[in-house]
Amino acid sequence: MLEKMSEMIKDQLSHDGEITLETKFEEDLGADSLDIFELITTLEDEYDIEIDAEELSDVKTVGQMVDYLKTKGIE
Numbered sequence: 001m002l003e004k005m006s007e008m009i010k011d012q013l014s015h016d017g018e019i020t021l022e023t024k025f026e027e028d029l030g031a032d033s034l035d036i037f038e039l040i041t042t043l044e045d046e047y048d049i050e051i052d053a054e055e056l057s058d059v060k061t062v063g064q065m066v067d068y069l070k071t072k073g074i075e
Helices: 002-013 033-047 062-070
Strands: none
Touching: 002 033, 002 062, 033 062
């Protein structure tokens, strides 16, 4: 899942560096709230799920996002 998530993040945020589970959306990727909202929309479309943005208010790293998706049954 990390590889697929990395590709989505790179496309969405025009990031060309390495993305790990420890990568922070705001600090490492420079993502603002609109970027994160757009990423959530992309994830919803990709995995055909609905994501409550409020549930992600504490998600700061790629690893936390991966863990959240796993709770939704995405592997």
